[in-house]
Amino acid sequence: xxxxxxxxxxxxxxxxxxxxxxxxxxxxxxxxxxxxxxxxxxxxxxxxxxxxxxxxxxxxxxxxxxxxxxxxxxxxxxxxxxxxxxxxxxxxxxxxxxxxxxxxx
Amino acid sequence: xxxxxxxxxxxxxxxxxxxxxxxxxxxxxxxxxxxxxxxxxxxxxxxxxxxxxxxxxxxxxxxxxxxxxxxxxxxxxxxxxxxxxxxxxxxxxxxxxxxxxxxxxxxxxxxxxxxxxxxxxxxxxxxxxxxxxxxxxxxxxxxxxxxxxxxxxxxxxxxxxxxxxxxxxxxxxxxxxxxxxxxxxxxxxxxxxxxxxxxxxxxxxxxxxxxxxxxxxxxxxxxxxxxxxxxxxxxxxxxxxxxxxxxxxxxxxxxxxxxxxxxxxxxxxxxxxxxxxxxxxxxxxxxxxxxxxxxxxxxxxxxxxxxxxxxxxxxxxxxxxxxxxxxxxxxxxxxxxxxxxxxxxxxxxxxxxxxxxxxxxxxxxxxxxxxxxxxxxxxxxxxxxxxxxxxxxxxxxxxxxxxxxxxxxxxxxxxxxxxxxxxxxxxxxxxxxxxxxxxxxxxxxxxxxxxxxxxxxxxxxxxxxxxxxxxxxxxxxxxxxxxxxxxxxxxxxxxxxxxxxxxxxxxxxxxxxxxxxxxxxxxxxxxxxxxxxxxxxxxxxxxxxxxxxxxxxxxxxxxxxxxxxxxxxxxxxxxxxxxxxxxxxxxxxxxxxxxxxxxxxxxxxxxxxxxxxxxxxxxxxxxxxxxxxxxxxxxxxxxxxxxxxxxxxxxxxxxxxxxxxxxxxxxxxxxxxxxxxxxxxxxxxxxxxxxxxxxxxxxxxxxxxxxxxxxxxxxxxxxxxxxxxxxxxxxxxxxxxxxxxxxxxxxxxxxxxxxxxxxxxxxxxxxxxxxxxxxxxxxxxxxxxxxxxxxxxxxxxxxxxxxxx
Ligand code: SRM
Ligand SMILES: Cc1cc2nc3c(=O)[nH]c(=O)nc-3n(C[C@H](O)[C@H](O)[C@H](O)COP(=O)(O)OP(=O)(O)OC[C@H]3O[C@@H](n4cnc5c(N)ncnc54)[C@H](O)[C@@H]3O)c2cc1C
Ligand code: SF4
Ligand code: FES
Numbered sequence: 001x002x003x004x005x006x007x008x009x010x011x012x013x014x015x016x017x018x019x020x021x022x023x024x025x026x027x028x029x030x031x032x033x034x035x036x037x038x039x040x041x042x043x044x045x046x047x048x049x050x051x052x053x054x055x056x057x058x059x060x061x062x063x064x065x066x067x068x069x070x071x072x073x074x075x076x077x078x079x080x081x082x083x084x085x086x087x088x089x090x091x092x093x094x095x096x097x098x099x100x101x102x103x104x105x
Numbered sequence: 106x107x108x109x110x111x112x113x114x115x116x117x118x119x120x121x122x123x124x125x126x127x128x129x130x131x132x133x134x135x136x137x138x139x140x141x142x143x144x145x146x147x148x149x150x151x152x153x154x155x156x157x158x159x160x161x162x163x164x165x166x167x168x169x170x171x172x173x174x175x176x177x178x179x180x181x182x183x184x185x186x187x188x189x190x191x192x193x194x195x196x197x198x199x200x201x202x203x204x205x206x207x208x209x210x211x212x213x214x215x216x217x218x219x220x221x222x223x224x225x226x227x228x229x230x231x232x233x234x235x236x237x238x239x240x241x242x243x244x245x246x247x248x249x250x251x252x253x254x255x256x257x258x259x260x261x262x263x264x265x266x267x268x269x270x271x272x273x274x275x276x277x278x279x280x281x282x283x284x285x286x287x288x289x290x291x292x293x294x295x296x297x298x299x300x301x302x303x304x305x306x307x308x309x310x311x312x313x314x315x316x317x318x319x320x321x322x323x324x325x326x327x328x329x330x331x332x333x334x335x336x337x338x339x340x341x342x343x344x345x346x347x348x349x350x351x352x353x354x355x356x357x358x359x360x361x362x363x364x365x366x367x368x369x370x371x372x373x374x375x376x377x378x379x380x381x382x383x384x385x386x387x388x389x390x391x392x393x394x395x396x397x398x399x400x401x402x403x404x405x406x407x408x409x410x411x412x413x414x415x416x417x418x419x420x421x422x423x424x425x426x427x428x429x430x431x432x433x434x435x436x437x438x439x440x441x442x443x444x445x446x447x448x449x450x451x452x453x454x455x456x457x458x459x460x461x462x463x464x465x466x467x468x469x470x471x472x473x474x475x476x477x478x479x480x481x482x483x484x485x486x487x488x489x490x491x492x493x494x495x496x497x498x499x500x501x502x503x504x505x506x507x508x509x510x511x512x513x514x515x516x517x518x519x520x521x522x523x524x525x526x527x528x529x530x531x532x533x534x535x536x537x538x539x540x541x542x543x544x545x546x547x548x549x550x551x552x553x554x555x556x557x558x559x560x561x562x563x564x565x566x567x568x569x570x571x572x573x574x575x576x577x578x579x580x581x582x583x584x585x586x587x588x589x590x591x592x593x594x595x596x597x598x599x600x601x602x603x604x605x606x607x608x609x610x611x612x613x614x615x616x617x618x619x620x621x622x623x624x625x626x627x628x629x630x631x632x633x634x635x636x637x638x639x640x641x642x643x644x645x646x647x648x649x650x651x652x653x654x655x656x657x658x659x660x661x662x663x664x665x666x667x668x669x670x671x672x673x674x675x676x677x678x679x680x681x682x683x684x685x686x687x688x689x690x691x692x693x694x695x696x697x698x699x700x701x702x703x704x705x706x707x708x709x710x711x712x713x714x715x716x717x718x719x720x721x722x723x724x725x726x727x728x729x730x731x732x733x734x735x736x737x738x739x740x741x742x743x744x745x746x747x748x749x750x751x752x753x754x755x756x757x758x759x760x761x762x763x764x765x766x767x768x769x770x771x772x773x774x775x776x777x778x779x780x781x782x783x784x785x786x787x788x789x790x791x792x793x794x795x796x797x798x799x800x801x802x803x804x805x806x807x808x809x810x811x812x813x814x815x816x817x818x819x820x821x822x823x824x825x826x827x828x829x830x831x832x833x834x835x836x837x838x839x840x841x842x843x844x845x846x847x848x849x850x851x852x853x854x855x856x857x858x859x860x861x862x863x864x865x866x867x868x869x870x871x872x873x874x875x876x877x878x879x880x881x882x883x884x885x886x887x888x889x890x891x892x893x894x895x896x897x898x899x900x901x902x903x904x905x906x907x908x909x910x
Binding site: 008009010011015016017018019020022023024025026027033037049050051052053054057058059060061062064066068069071073085086087 | 159160161162271273620621622623624625628629648649650651652655656660662664712900901902905906907908909
């Protein structure tokens with residue numbers, strides 16, 4: 001498979017409030033983009049490893065998001081599921097330039 | 106005295122258990138060597154199912170780590186296979202050429218998956234489920250392949266299937282028999298099991314005889330004897346196990362299905378023993394650890410020359426390790442002839458229990474849906490106990506009715522708690538008293554209870570609590586708001602009041618939360634408490650709300666939403682129905698359904714369409730998602746009904762309009778019926794009203810959900826206005842004293858009906874509660890309107906970003 005590094009502009013910083021997420025659909029991939037309380041952006045795959053819950057709708061606490069389906073806790077900076085559950089989700093690199101937020105593939 | 110040389114072939118569960126038992130008897134007697142052909146120290150094979158299901162990891166299932174072998178002076182060879190035994194010279198030979206002498210030799214080679222001898226069974230993508238390697242293969246396959254077939258609908262097959270489902274595969278279980286787990290379950294339990302697993306997403310093909318595995322290099326499908334085919338790209342064979350006996354056969358040891366042993370686990374050749382799945386005792390080769398561990402104990406004593414009762418065979422029991430399913434089976438599970446069955450079947454709760462008796466003796470049991478009694482039953486069956494009628498009743502009693510009495514408390518000291526390791530209640534209690542164990546992990550290392558399948562964990566922890574009694578750490582017992590704090594609900598609310606704390610962050614900061622940003626438990630709770638204490642000043646924190654309450658719709662498992670508009674009192678109009686129909690069509694609703702709360706749910710709406718849907722509906726939100734007033738169900742009442750004594754619809758509508766929107770600790774449901782026939786089910790509501798001649802009766806604390814509870818009579822009043830006043834006061838009292846996520850049924854039991862009555866019946870307090878509620882009611886805006894009218898909320902909360910590639 002051909003692998004191209006691509007940088008896609010997804011939104012402006014002020015289009016998502018702190019402690020909230022935004023659904024970003026790039027081609028077939030659905031991504032949960034989060035803006036944390038400290039202003040940093042992180043992007044992970046929008047599918048909980050448990051039963052496929054939409055993570056973007058989860059409650060954001062610090063650098064963790066709680067899946068809205070059955071409350072698994074996932075670190076959005078690493079994609080790792082927290083104890084006592086196990087698993088991980090893909091993470092995507094996010095770059096912020098001025099007012100614009102990019103996801104890098 | 107020189108130590109004798111003891112050699113163990115097979116570094117698995119039964120063999121190493123035997124060594125542990127031997128070390129318990131004497132550490133001095135033997136110089137021990139273990140040879141195993143897997144590259145790991147002894148691990149918990151049982152938990153492979155849980156690894157696959159994502160409940161634990163490979164690292165966590167080691168039973169004896171490398172250090173254990175060292176500490177006990179055991180010479181361990183891993184990745185090494187014993188290929189020959191010379192019983193004359195008392196030597197074992199290995200693949201890599203080692204020659205090891207023995208004085209006593211134990212064979213514990215286990216078994217391996219039985220692979221159906223059908224064409225294609227050797228194709229890529231076909232595997233058994235036995236060891237870490239198989240598990241790894243499945244974990245990997247799930248990343249690349251989609252459609253799995255599991256051949257075999259027994260315990261192992263179902264556990265594998267559940268694991269593959271968790272890993273995101275599409276899974277079909279192919280089974281030769283007519284019903285699942287047919288060697289453990291009767292038809293009724295098997296049907297319930299199938300229904301439950303289907304609900305979890307598993308597919309089944311029963312009565313299918315697999316004849317051929319299709320595909321070129323890799324598997325592409327299965328063909329059955331009836332000519333039908335199933336496409337799949339991954340196959341697990343779980344049709345049975347086959348004892349590993351080749352080594353024994355070649356070495357001239359008597360083998361039937363397994364290596365034949367007597368009551369002391371001796372083979373027909375002196376100084377050679379066999380234990381575990383590779384051994385056959387009295388015609389039976391067992392495939393579960395409990396009997397193997399019993400064998401291990403007998404063998405250890407025998408080999409150490411300690412007097413021991415002979416091994417007489419075991420009664421086996423099984424428990425399926427699939428989350429969300431409780432199945433237990435033991436002994437003779439099918440009645441007939443002399444054997445009579447006694448059973449209860451609660452179709453609604455999906456609970457089925459059957460006891461099989463021979464005369465008064467309990468000889469077998471099947472439990473589905475509630476297996477809490479399994480260990481008790483197993484000991485009764487093992488003891489061949491005469492079972493009294495009271496015991497029968499206590500076991501078969503309906504599940505919902507909580508007896509309040511702890512199950513472990515009623516067990517006798519010799520009853521087994523951990524079935525796998527044969528640990529009795531008495532042994533655990535002794536460990537608590539004499540060895541000072543205070544945790545489940547402590548009990549595990551002292552007694553081995555919970556160490557194998559882990560099914561008895563909850564019993565052990567209950568036993569700890571019961572036994573430690575007052576010594577049970579009281580501070581550890583205190584119900585704190587959540588793990589982020591050591592404060593209780595009351596302490597936190599008191600501080601919010603006193604220190605005038607206004608945001609969740611402020612609370613966490615000032616009250617010394619041990620996490621910087623709280624969690625999904627405390628944030629919504631704090632958001633509620635602050636709003637309750639400071640109704641006028643508090644600005645609701647949307648980010649601390651669960652998605653449903655943030656987006657004002659019910660999230661579905663696929664990420665779409667359900668929309669439930671208000672239909673006050675369950676009364677609607679042609680115009681409303683037309684609007685709902687139009688919206689449902691326009692936005693491709695996947696389902697329109699009449700809810701249990703007398704209104705209509707529009708299912709399958711995409712998030713970004715929600716504001717438009719609400720706008721076009723032009724109806725208020727029904728708050729089907731909220732911790733607030735849900736519905737007021739009504740019956741048709743005197744307006745039409747020939748028995749009606751009161752206008753139930755009007756009162757219901759008035760109550761719903763009065764109380765809607767403001768937050769409560771948990772959801773709050775109401776109903777108004779116009780006569781004691783109670784067609785609106787007022788007896789199972791948080792607040793239910795029943796019209797009688799000349800007045801209204803008010804019932805409180807009812808619940809129709811998980812823990813069914815009939816409501817208690819709060820009192821009787823004459824007019825509809827009085828009902829509203831009482832309802833408001835009651836509602837507010839619950840708001841002020843309830844614990845977040847505590848329904849009124851629990852709250853009422855905690856507070857005491859008489860205490861609540863005393864407050865509500867006091868006219869002064871009633872009016873004050875009413876006034877405080879009115880204040881809180883003032884600030885609430887219709888949420889759908891608010892969102893429709895705010896561009897900011899619409900973009901921030903509902904719009905999704907789509908990037909075309
Ligand atoms: C839609 C509805 C089922 C239906 O198709 O009829 C429903 C659907 C849900 N109920 Fe219910 N309940 C519905 C009536 C009921 C009823 C019957 C009633 O209200 O008369 C009950 C039992 C009565 C009671 O509560 O006392 C009921 C007892 C529960 C419970 C158990 C509550 C308890 O205290 O034990 C939960 C779980 C919870 O709230 O924690 C629950 C939770 C849920 C949730 C919200 C689960 C969730 O958190 O996602 C379901 C949302 C499904 C979805 O995909 O949107 N639902 N639920 C009903 C909506 C009524 C409405 O118009 O608002
Ligand atoms: C996925 C799964 C789930 C299970 N769930 C349960 C459950 O819930 N409850 C329950 O009671 N039981 C369960 N079991 C069964 C239980 O794990 C077995 O009964 C138990 O492990 C058998 O112990 P054993 O020592 O006889 O065999 P094993 O644990 O298989 O040990 C035998 C060892 O000997 C090695 N060996 C074989 N031949 C040689 C040789 N020639 N040289 C050197 N080494 C050799 C093998 O590689 C293996 O490591 C489950 C099994 C599996 C696979
Ligand atoms: S929560 Fe309610 S709607 Fe959902 S499955 Fe259970 S009973 Fe049905
Ligand atoms: S789907 Fe995320 S916790 Fe279950």
